Amino acid sequence: MKALLIRDLRLATRAGGGFGLALAFFLIVCTLVPFGVGPEGGQLSRIAPGILWVGALLSCLLSLDRIFALDFEDGSLDLLATAPLPLEGTVAIKAFAHWLVTGLPLALSAPVFGLLLHLPGPAYPWLVASLMLGTPALSMLGAFGAAVTVGLRRGGLLMSLLVLPLYVPTLIFGAEAVRRGAAGADPVTPLVFLAAITLATLALAPFAAAAALRVNLR
Amino acid sequence: MSLLAVRDLAVARGGLRAVEGVSFNLEAGGALVLRGPNGVGKTTLLRTLAGLQPLVAGVIEAAPDAIAYAGHSDGLKPALTAAENLRFWSEIFGGHDIAGALEAMNLRDLAERPAHALSAGQKRRLGLARLMVTGRPVWLLDEPTVSLDRDSVALFAGMLRAHLGRGGAAVIATHIELGLPEAEILELGPYRATRTRRESRPAGFNEVFG
Amino acid sequence: MSIWEYANPVKFMRTSGAVLPWVAAAAAVCTVAGLVWGFLTPQDYKQGSTVKIIFLHVPAALMAINIWLMMLVTSLIWLVRRHHVSALAAKAAAPVGAVMTLIALITGAIWGQPMWGTWWEWDPRLTSFLILFLFYLGYMALWGAVENPDSAADLTGVLCLVGSVFALLSRYAVNFWNQGLHQGASLSMAPGERMSAVYRYPLYLTMAGFFLLFLALLLVRTRTEIRRRRLAALLARENRA
Known part of the structure; x- marks a missing residue:
């Protein structure tokens, strides 16, 4: 298990692995939004929680197809499916690796992007907390979407269509927590819901994803 | 001791039976060469034996975690070196020594070279060396000699013979003479599925309508 | 005699072929009669003639959800028991469900414009239907993208x-995100909250009509899917021989 995690991290961080692309994309989103809505600080600070969450979600989506597609193409997935590690475990590890190279950096760097968008001061801890709690679910659901579309030509676009509706509850509770934090209200309720969704997703999605992978391998 | 026993196996591709009624018994030290025209179902049969595809009928008896499969692709990561690739598979399959595998396929000088800088034949050799680090007794090989030159084929035959000598076994789909006189040959042509031999349970929707 | 016999495509084709004309006729009668009756109902004292759109809106919304539930059940049957007709029925139902969802959304917008003064409101019910529509789209796109029919x-x-x-x-x-404008359930069982009988009976009739309409479309579409699969099977066999 550790070997798989280390390999995926090594592949992601080596040249051509695409590490940091998600962060760059996040930066671009946060740069483009003020061009679209105008530079007025009050307005930006009002929409900042939503923009930050939608931006994080889209950045996460960007690299999902890499979770399985490369392993499928070079035959590694066939070999992993016949390895002693259960396929559910493989899925969970690969989703965890994806989170470590996209979700975690996004959550940790989000305050910087919050500055760009005039996010109100009290919201910062809640922004990091909600992203830390919510992005694992994004990676895991993304792994499910990637597993469903892994063998398909032009699977990337279809995967977005399948995965984005699944992201709705996570987005709602995540952004709501930041919004409440920004307004000085108590953000604990949405955070608890967010954590519940993430835990349930982590518990169940590996089975659905492994089932989809088995179908795509045969 | 029987490592892999198959009785009356039928496998399907695209909802249609490819071959059916296949039976064989593979003892330790035994090798079975699958022959047959393109499209008869050699790859489908091997993938079914590996557990990657559901079987349609029959029984496959194999010890748990006995099978190592090597398909058309080698499962190599271009960004990793040859040794890193091999070490990864060794760790996944339980930490067997990679030095012997590198030695057997004459890859020691290439160990630190990234896989993207290897030639097609060298990649193939690395893919076959992977079989050794799995530590599994039954090798399922799908056209293992593709893109290998004559020396490499001999090298591979030597590795295979050593594996059989250690009590391993192999099922090989190949058209090349590997120089394994002890290998049995299974001609799949006669087992090609026919409409008359179909059993009650169809392979898929395509066979539901008679 | 068990219900699983209809999982045999041959048997399903025979039975559905015999039933289909009757279902289709009943669907036409109920839908047309319900809509005409609904159109002739008196105007509501508050909502005026706009209230009459509920005879399209409510049955469509009802079917939009129920068709998804039916797809869930047939998908489960396929995954557990591997009956091909079940999977094909789910495939056949999806576009009907998507259109029902769209009807509910569009009629809702037409009704919302004079009532709430806006074509679209991010109300929980409307939003949920929009999300449901996205799920239908993804589901249909996946069916279209995978070549092997069993996969x-x-x-x-x-x-x-x-x-x-x-x-x-x-x-x-x-619901958590926005409390919403939409009224509660249109057909409440609690006394006192009941919709006037003048509207209720034609509504029941259109609901029956939409259900029968769905059933007829489902049968037609499933039959088409079965024939399409059979054609593909014959061609595959031809190519192999």
């Missing part, structure tokens, strides 16, 4: 299961 049935089945969970989650998440 497509498996993958869409799994997607339907996961999608159902998240559609339900979204429903409650959306």
Whole structure:
């Protein structure tokens, strides 16, 4: 298990692995939004929680197809499916690796992007907390979407269509927590819901994803 | 001791039976060469034996975690070196020594070279060396000699013979003479599925309508 | 005699062929009669003639949800018992469900414009239907994208299961997010909250009509899917021989 995690991290961080692309994309989103809505600080600070969450979600989506597609193409997935590690475990590890190279950096760097968008001061801890709690679910659901579309030509676009509706509850509770934090209200309720969704997703999605992978391998 | 026993196996591709009624018994030290025209179902049969595809009928008896499969692709990561690739598979399959595998396929000088800088034949050799680090007794090989030159084929035959000598076994789909006189040959042509031999349970929707 | 006999395509084709004309005729009678009756109902003292759109809106919304539920059940049957007709019925139902969802959304917008003064409101119910529509789109796109029909049935089945969970989650998440303008259930069982009988009976009739309409379309579409599969099977066999 550790070997798989280390390999995926090594592949992601080596040249051509695409590490940091998600962060760059996040930066671009946060740069483009003020061009679209105008530079007025009050307005930006009002929409900042939503923009930050939608931006994080889209950045996460960007690299999902890499979770399985490369392993499928070079035959590694066939070999992993016949390895002693259960396929559910493989899925969970690969989703965890994806989170470590996209979700975690996004959550940790989000305050910087919050500055760009005039996010109100009290919201910062809640922004990091909600992203830390919510992005694992994004990676895991993304792994499910990637597993469903892994063998398909032009699977990337279809995967977005399948995965984005699944992201709705996570987005709602995540952004709501930041919004409440920004307004000085108590953000604990949405955070608890967010954590519940993430835990349930982590518990169940590996089975659905492994089932989809088995179908795509045969 | 029987490592892999198959009785009356039928496998399907695209909802249609490819071959059916296949039976064989593979003892330790035994090798079975699958022959047959393109499209008869050699790859489908091997993938079914590996557990990657559901079987349609029959029984496959194999010890748990006995099978190592090597398909058309080698499962190599271009960004990793040859040794890193091999070490990864060794760790996944339980930490067997990679030095012997590198030695057997004459890859020691290439160990630190990234896989993207290897030639097609060298990649193939690395893919076959992977079989050794799995530590599994039954090798399922799908056209293992593709893109290998004559020396490499001999090298591979030597590795295979050593594996059989250690009590391993192999099922090989190949058209090349590997120089394994002890290998049995299974001609799949006669087992090609026919409409008359179909059993009650169809392979898929395509066979539901008679 | 068990219900699983109809999982045999041959048997299904024979039975559905005999039933189909009757279902189609009943669907036409109920839908037309219900809509005409509904159109002739008196105007509501508050909402005026706009109230009459409920005879399209409510049955369509009802079917939009129930068709997804039916797809969930048939997907489960396919995943557990491997009956091909079940998977094909789920495939056949999806576009009908998507259109029902669209009808509910569009009639809702037409009704909302004079009532709430806006074509679209991010109200929990409206939003949930929009999300449901996205799920239908994804489901149909996946069927269209996978070449091997058995794999497509498996993958869409799994997607339907996961999608159902998240559609339900979204429903409650959306409630949390915005309290909404939409009135409560149109057909409440509690006395005193009941809709006037003048509207209620034609509404029941259109609901029956929409259900029968769905059934007729489902049978037609499933039969088409079975024939399409059979054609593909014959061609595959031809190519192999």
